[in-house]
Amino acid sequence: VPEKGLLAEKCAHGSLEDPKSVAHHKLLHAASERVLSDARTILEENIQDQDVLLLIQKRAPSPLPRMADVSAEEKKKQEEKAPDRDAIFQATAALPSYNMDRAEVQTNVRDFQTELRKILVSLIEVAQKLLALNPDAVELFKKANAMLDEEEDGRVDEAALRQLTEMGFPESRATKALRLNRMSVPQAMEWLIEHAEDPTIDSPLPGQASPGGAEAAPDAASEAAGPSTQDEEPPDELTEIFKKIRRRREFRADARAVMSLMEMGFDEKEVMDALRVNNNQQNAACEWLLGDRKPSPEELDQGIDPNSPLFQAILDNPVVQLGLTNPKTLLAFEDMLDNPLNSTQWMNDPETGPVMLQISRTFQTLNRT
Structure with missing residues (x-):
C-alpha cells in the first residue's frame, strides 16, 4: 500500500525524492469507501485489478501554540482581569477625595427568621388586645x-x-x-x-394539680366560678387563659443534650440558655456557646419596636388586620414561637397562610429598600 501511495504521489507531484510526503496523503478504495492501511499489503487489503484508488491529502493537524503565544495569551488575561481593592486604592491614591462626610450606607441584611420571632411577639400582644374585646373568642379559648x-x-x-x-x-x-x-x-x-x-x-x-389536691380542684374551680368571677371583664379572663397557655409551653431542655454539653465544660445555666435559644438542637447550641452568643436569651421574648416602619407597615396591611381578629391566628403565632419548625405548616393553612405571606412580603420589601 505505501508503494502504491508513492506511485500516486509521483503521478501527482512528479517526484519520489521526499519520502515524508506520503505521510501527508492517504489511499481510499473508491468502491468500498474505506481507507487503506499503510501497514498492510495489497493482497491483505483485497485489492483487485481495475479497482479505483483515490489519493487524498490528509487534513493538517493544528499546530501547537508557541511559548510566546502562550505568554501573550496569559498576559492578555491578566490585563482583562478586574482590579482588586488594593489595586484600586493604589491607582486612585493621588486623586482628591470627595463626599467624605456622607453617612455610610448600612449594607447588612436582616434575616427574616431572626426578625420573625420579634414580629410574632409584638403581633401576639396586638391580637390579645383585639380578641379580648370579643366574648366569643374568650369562650373559644376556654x-x-x-x-x-x-x-x-x-x-x-x-x-x-x-x-x-x-x-x-x-x-x-x-x-x-x-x-x-x-x-x-x-x-x-x-x-x-x-x-x-x-x-x-x-x-x-406548671398547670397540673398535685395528687393530694386532685379532689379539691373541682371545689376550688366552682368557688372561682362564683359571683365574684362572673362580674370580671372578658379581657381579664382571656389574660388568665393566655398566661396558662404560656406556662404550659415553658421550655424543657433535652436531658441528653444538657449532659453532653455540660461534659464539655459548660455551666448548666449557659447550657440551658443555649438549648432554649436553639430549640433543643445540641449542635446549634454548641456553636452558640462557642460563638458570640447572639441572640441572647433575653432577646427571645422581646418584640419589635412598635414605632418601627416595618411593624407599622405590617399593621397597615388589611390582610394582617383581618387575621389578627381570628383566634386561630393567635394560636398559630403562639405555636410558631414554641416550635419554629411549624412555620411551614401554618404558611400552608388557608386561614393563617395569607397573614404569614403578607408579613413575609412586607419584610422583604422594606428590607430591600
Whole structure:
C-alpha cells in the first residue's frame, strides 16, 4: 500500500525524492469507501485489478501554540482581569477625595427568621388586645384550654410508666419524668437519677394539680366560678387563659443534650440558655456557646419596636388586620414561637397562610429598600 501511495504521489507531484510526503496523503478504495492501511499489503487489503484508488491529502493537524503565544495569551488575561481593592486604592491614591462626610450606607441584611420571632411577639400582644374585646373568642379559648388540659392529663404512656415503676421509681416521679422527656424511657430514667436529690422533684408541673389536691380542684374551680368571677371583664379572663397557655409551653431542655454539653465544660445555666435559644438542637447550641452568643436569651421574648416602619407597615396591611381578629391566628403565632419548625405548616393553612405571606412580603420589601 505505501508503494502504491508513492506511485500516486509521483503521478501527482512528479517526484519520489521526499519520502515524508506520503505521510501527508492517504489511499481510499473508491468502491468500498474505506481507507487503506499503510501497514498492510495489497493482497491483505483485497485489492483487485481495475479497482479505483483515490489519493487524498490528509487534513493538517493544528499546530501547537508557541511559548510566546502562550505568554501573550496569559498576559492578555491578566490585563482583562478586574482590579482588586488594593489595586484600586493604589491607582486612585493621588486623586482628591470627595463626599467624605456622607453617612455610610448600612449594607447588612436582616434575616427574616431572626426578625420573625420579634414580629410574632409584638403581633401576639396586638391580637390579645383585639380578641379580648370579643366574648366569643374568650369562650373559644376556654374550650381550647380545657381540651389541652384533658390531653395533657391522659397522654402518659402506660407501658413506659410501667417500665420505670418496675425499676423502683415512684409513679408520680416517673409520670413527671416521662412528661418532661416526651415519653422517652431512657431520658426519663436519666432525669430521675440526676434529680433524685432535688427537693422540688415531687412538685407538680406548671398547670397540673398535685395528687393530694386532685379532689379539691373541682371545689376550688366552682368557688372561682362564683359571683365574684362572673362580674370580671372578658379581657381579664382571656389574660388568665393566655398566661396558662404560656406556662404550659415553658421550655424543657433535652436531658441528653444538657449532659453532653455540660461534659464539655459548660455551666448548666449557659447550657440551658443555649438549648432554649436553639430549640433543643445540641449542635446549634454548641456553636452558640462557642460563638458570640447572639441572640441572647433575653432577646427571645422581646418584640419589635412598635414605632418601627416595618411593624407599622405590617399593621397597615388589611390582610394582617383581618387575621389578627381570628383566634386561630393567635394560636398559630403562639405555636410558631414554641416550635419554629411549624412555620411551614401554618404558611400552608388557608386561614393563617395569607397573614404569614403578607408579613413575609412586607419584610422583604422594606428590607430591600
